[in-house]
Amino acid sequence: MPFVPFAPRTPRRKSPSAAKKEVRLGKAPQASLAAAAACTLAVFAPHAAAQTPSPLGEWQYSAGIPLEKLFAPERPPLEARLGIGATFEPRYDGSNRYHMLAGPSIDIRYKDILFGSTGEGFGVNVLQGPNWRVSVAAAYDLGRRGHDDPAHLNGLGNINPAPEMKLAAEYVVSKEFPLVFRAAFTRSFGGSNGWSADLGAYMPLPGSNEQFYWFAGPSVTFADSNYMQSWFGVNGQQAATSGYRRYDASAGLKSAGFGITMVYFVDKHWFVSADGALRRLLGSAANSPVIQTKTDGVCDISINYQF
Numbered sequence: 001m002p003f004v005p006f007a008p009r010t011p012r013r014k015s016p017s018a019a020k021k022e023v024r025l026g027k028a029p030q031a032s033l034a035a036a037a038a039c040t041l042a043v044f045a046p047h048a049a050a051q052t053p054s055p056l057g058e059w060q061y062s063a064g065i066p067l068e069k070l071f072a073p074e075r076p077p078l079e080a081r082l083g084i085g086a087t088f089e090p091r092y093d094g095s096n097r098y099h100m101l102a103g104p105s106i107d108i109r110y111k112d113i114l115f116g117s118t119g120e121g122f123g124v125n126v127l128q129g130p131n132w133r134v135s136v137a138a139a140y141d142l143g144r145r146g147h148d149d150p151a152h153l154n155g156l157g158n159i160n161p162a163p164e165m166k167l168a169a170e171y172v173v174s175k176e177f178p179l180v181f182r183a184a185f186t187r188s189f190g191g192s193n194g195w196s197a198d199l200g201a202y203m204p205l206p207g208s209n210e211q212f213y214w215f216a217g218p219s220v221t222f223a224d225s226n227y228m229q230s231w232f233g234v235n236g237q238q239a240a241t242s243g244y245r246r247y248d249a250s251a252g253l254k255s256a257g258f259g260i261t262m263v264y265f266v267d268k269h270w271f272v273s274a275d276g277a278l279r280r281l282l283g284s285a286a287n288s289p290v291i292q293t294k295t296d297g298v299c300d301i302s303i304n305y306q307f
Contacts, residue, residue, distance in 0.1 A: 053092070053093045053141075053231070054087075054089055054298055055089065055090070055257060055277045055278065055279035055296050055297050055298040056259060056275060056277045056298055056300075057198075057200045057202075057217065057218070057219035057257055057258070057259040057277055058182065058184050058198035058200055058219060058221075059180070059182040059198075059200035059201070059202050059217060059219060059259075060119075060202075060259050060261050060275050060277065061117070061119030061120050062117075062119065062120050062168075062170070062182065063202060063215050063261045064213070064215065064261075064263075065170070066131065066132070066133060066170045066171070066172045066180055067172060067178055067180065067204070069112065069130070069131075069133075070130060070131050070172050070175060070178075071175065073130065075109075075112065077110065077111050078108075078109070078110055078111075079107075079108070079109040079110075079306070079307075080107070080108045080109075080306070080307045081105070081106075081107045081108075081304050081305065081306040081307070082104070082105065082106055082107075082304065082305055082307075083104070083105035083106075083302050083303050083304030083305060084102070084103070084104055084105060084302065084303060085102070085103070085105050085273075085300055085301055085302025085303065085304075086100060086101065086102040086103075086300060086301060086302075087100070087101050087102075087298060087299070087300035088100050088298065088299050088300070089101070089296075089297075089298040089299075089300075090296045090298070091148045091149055092144045092148055092149070092153075092231075093231055093232075093255075093281070093285070093291070093296075094232070094281055094285070094288065094290060094291025094292060094293060094294070094296070095148075095149055095152070095291070095292060095293070095296070096292040096293045096296075097149055097292075103118075104118065105118055105302045105304055106118045107119070112125060112128070113125055115135075115137075120135075120137055120139075120166075120168075121137035121138055121139035121140075121164075121166055122137060122138050122139075123135050123136050123137025123138060123166070124136060124137075131171065131172040131173075131174070132169070132170060132171045132172070133169070133170055134167075134168070134169045135166075135167075135168050135169075136165070136166070136167055136168075137165075137166045137168070138163060138164070138165060138166075139163075139164040139165075139166050139186065140161065140162070140163055140164060141161060141162050141163075141164055141188055141191050141192070142161050143158060143159040143160050143161045143162065143191050144158065144159040144231070145158050145159075146158055152290070152292060153290075154242060155238060155240075155241035155242030155243065155244075156234070156238050156241075156242050156244075156290065157238065159191050159192060159230055159231065160190055160191050161190075161191065162188045162189055162190030162191030162192070162193075163188075163189050163190070164186050164187060164188050164189065165186070165187045165189070166184055166185070166186045166187075167184070167185045167186075168182065168183065168184040168185070169182070169183050169184075170182045178203060178204055179201060179202075179203050180201060180202050180203065180217075181199075181200075181201050182198075182199075182200050182201070182202075183197070183198070183199050183200075184197070184198045185197050186198070188227070191230070192226060192227045192230035192231060193226050193227075193230070194223060194224045194225070194226030194227030194228070194230060195223065195224045195226070195227060196221060196222065196223040196224075196227050196254070197221065197222045197223070198219060198220075198221050199219065199220050199221075199222075200217055200218065200219035200220070201217045201218065201219075202215045202216060202217025202259075202261075203215065203216070203217060210265075211264065211265050212262070212263070212264050212265070213262070213263045214260060214261065214262040214263070215260070215261045215262075216258070216259065216260045216261075217258070217259065218256065218257065218258050219256070219257050219258075219259065220253065220255070220256045220257075221253075221254045221255045221256075222251075222252060222253055222254060223251065223252075223254045224251045225249070225250060225251040227254075228249035228250060228251060228252075228254065228284055228285065229248065229249045231249070231285070231290075232247070232249040232284060232285045232288035232290055232291070233247055233248055233249035233288070233290075234246055234247040234288075234289060234290065244289045244290065245289055247287075247288060247289055247290075248284075249284040249285065249288060250283070250284045252283045252284065253282045253283040254281065254282065254283060254285045255279050255280060255281050255282055255285065256279070256280055256282060257277055257278055257279030257280065258277065258278055259275065259276065259277035259278075260275070260276050260277070261273070261274075261275045262274050262275075269305055269306055269307075270303070270304070270305055271303075271304055271306065272301065272302070272303055272304070273301070273302050273304060274299070274300065274301045274302075275298070275299065275300050276297070276298065276299045276300075277297060277298050278295065278296075278297045279295070279296055279297070280294055280295050281294045281295075281296075
């Protein structure tokens, strides 16, 4: 799970206590594995690179939450997990320069209705069932500043920080086949002033148990022309001041990637979580003169306490 640094990001997760009962049901090795991994992984959904574009799959910011609900529906009214973490990631999409960020990891859930998370944002589950949910959340985007990389961004101006609205949906196939699908549609109000859509899927992996859990899955991201032009395009004025050729980035597929999320419980309160992902820019993003690399990655780790 990712974390939130004092400049941008964060992770979140949940507790495995309820998973023990499901493991005893003995429906099948698959079901037992799913139950353990689900409820444990849900215990970790705090990521640290949250809203600003990151190679992390969007599903990694809420990994395990729908599984936890399916396998352990009886949850306390209030759940809170707090921690601190660090992430190593590109300075911006397409950059070959990386930096380290550190900051808090926060995840608070109230009655499976309200949530506040450095990874998912602050929102409400507006519709839900035993194996699915639809949520609306307020998030943020830190944007991109020219001084992040003067050698490559000089003359392009800044993409200003901006609030975002995120509409997301998650669906679990079944207890016997715990494949999770997640879709998130995000609108930036300011900054890129555009829409992006993230589609992903993940599953618990073999070796997951009541103390250690891990998940893996792919993701793809689409974006509209406003978003793509802000991050990857070069307009006439920018071309004159930066030396880049004019480039019009078009709407469509932005990137595809693959991520892994892991959680290890030291005891019933303390746990360590880590995330890693690789991403490949595609479409007009991959052909942009602004980027230095089409492939980038990210890794983060956090130490958390669940109350």
